[in-house]
Amino acid sequence: MPSPSLPTEQATPLHECLISLGSNIDPDHYFAQALDIIGRECNLLARSKAILTTPVGFQQQPDFLNAALFVSTHLEYEAFRAYLKEVEDRLGRVRGTIKSGPRTMDLDIVAWDGKVVDEGYYQHDYVKTPVDEVLASSGRTLEPAKRS
Template sequence: MNKAYIALGTNIEPRQQHLEKAIKLLVQKENIELISLSSIYETAPVGYTDQAHFLNMVLEIETSLYPEKLLDVCQAIETQLGRERTIRFGPRTIDLDILLYNDENRTSERLSLPHPRMGERGFVLIPLKEIAPNLIFPVTGKPITELVNDLPEQDKKDIHLWKKAE
């Protein structure tokens, strides 16, 4: 089995229901097993800032799917939940990003592993640290905890625990 970490984000209401539906659809797949999930964090938007705050979380899964097939599943869930790609970094019902897949460090036409911006995004690193603090980021060789500690305070100030994992 392969280990992967997936980030979820939403800022169109009902935000919590979008997260719950995405998780349910993901784990309904027979070749995906949920190992752990972070708490939900409310975060200010990054990039395009004229939009509502996001709810973000990270899942750890095990899967027999290859990375591109896992990407297909994630994108199908986004489509099923009404995701529209109109504004880059804009509002969305749900976003599922594969952050890490085993220790792979590669780029294809459709997928970059690890996710290209995850090492500088507090809204991804903070929930990831909650469920995998000792995980090593393959690009730098540093543990996730260290990456979170190295984030500028400005990048951490708008990330707040919204709801504890159940």
């Protein structure tokens, strides 16, 4: 007997997303929390190991723990971006006046459906190194960002 399926008009496409994670406030705790939440609420396909990096921008703060996650989701880009900001809020993220200041968790979309959407991938090793590890382990590649 065939399994039931959603009617075509109700089916939503599955999107693939590479996420950059960063934390320098109790990072081991908040990394575990972020992985738990995203692992339960998204389809986690792969993850990198965490790396310790020095702060960029504002220097008077602890080092960061950075990593990357590869997930799939039925949410569209803007909805998924809002979802990640909501996860940051759930993890106690305080957005202060110093944009590059300390944080419990920073979650950014680096690539969406195989296309780079964050120039940070090209500019910062703390983004590129974990993302490249996930790409290698998943057999995926990325299309470059459209540069103006």
